[in-house]
Amino acid sequence: MKKVPLLYVTARVILTFMILIFSLSLPLNTESVLAFSTTPTSEVSPIENLARPTDNLIQAIGWADNFDSYATDVSLHGLGGWKGWQNSPAATAYTSGTQALSTPNSVDISSAADLVHEYSGYIAGEWVYTAWQYIPTDFAGESYFILLNQYDDAGNTLNWSVQVNFSSSTNQVENTGASGGTLPLIKGTWVELRTEIDLTNDLCAFYYGGQLLYQATWTGEVSGGGINNIAALDLFANGASSIYYDNISLTPPPKLLYLPLITR
Numbered sequence: 365m366k367k368v369p370l371l372y373v374t375a376r377v378i379l380t381f382m383i384l385i386f387s388l389s390l391p392l393n394t395e396s397v398l399a400f401s402t403t404p405t406s407e408v409s410p411i412e413n414l415a416r417p418t419d420n421l422i423q424a425i426g427w428a429d430n431f432d433s434y435a436t437d438v439s440l441h442g443l444g445g446w447k448g449w450q451n452s453p454a455a456t457a458y459t460s461g462t463q464a465l466s467t468p469n470s471v472d473i474s475s476a477a478d479l480v481h482e483y484s485g486y487i488a489g490e491w492v493y494t495a496w497q498y499i500p501t502d503f504a505g506e507s508y509f510i511l512l513n514q515y516d517d518a519g520n521t522l523n524w525s526v527q528v529n530f531s532s533s534t535n536q537v538e539n540t541g542a543s544g545g546t547l548p549l550i551k552g553t554w555v556e557l558r559t560e561i562d563l564t565n566d567l568c569a570f571y572y573g574g575q576l577l578y579q580a581t582w583t584g585e586v587s588g589g590g591i592n593n594i595a596a597l598d599l600f601a602n603g604a605s606s607i608y609y610d611n612i613s614l615t616p617p618p619k620l621l622y623l624p625l626i627t628r
């Protein structure tokens with residue numbers, strides 16, 4: 365049997381180790397981790413310096429807000445990109461310490477609240493819109509979680525992609541779009557609302573507490589005739605009592621980590 369020099373073996377071990385370290389470090393340099401690791405703010409971060417030269421469609425890497433950088437019980441109109449519907453201060457919502465998934469604050473969507481946050485640059489690829497929701501056990505009314513593919517303050521061009529209703533009278537969460545779909549309302553605990561959006565293939569799936577409420581197109585489910593663009597979130601109280609939201613984010617889907625196959 366041929367004897368392998370010790371130096372050669374050592375060099376192969378070092379090389380293998382370096383390849384492994386390099387492969388593990390790759391995701392840390394991509395948008396997937398940047399989107400999750402940044403301190404939650406209300407700023408949409410451009411990735412001009414990260415975008416591949418040939419990939420001009422991807423213009424944003426993500427956004428998140430946990431409401432913890434604001435004072436408690438303050439109006440969000442004009443803070444962190446938040447505003448009342450059609451830029452009306454009367455439609456604002458307030459930070460609250462009554463419930464919070466991350467302390468000290470969540471946002472209280474109640475009575476006249478119709479809180480909007482606009483986005484730009486989300487025109488292709490896959491995205492996940494996540495919001496954590498707390499419905500008190502004594503909730504009363506019909507409140508809405510809404511995502512629009514077109515929005516402007518003047519109301520000239522508005523188009524709804526997602527409109528999900530939370531009703532105390534039916535005790536259900538309901539997709540008001542064309543596909544329909546209901547699930548039992550979950551109260552007294554934090555529940556994840558997760559909207560998986562594929563703008564390239566015009567698909568949208570909405571999960572409530574981990575259960576699929578419906579799956580449909582992004583552009584045609586609610587208003588119809590929409591475009592592949594994530595334009596705005598709208599949390600609409602519709603006169604209902606408080607529903608609290610926290611840890612809201614718009615991020616790329618989690619990416620699988622593939623390690624190189626190391627062979628002798």
Ligand SMILES: [Ca+2]
Nearest residue numbers: 430466469610
């Ligand atoms: Ca929080």
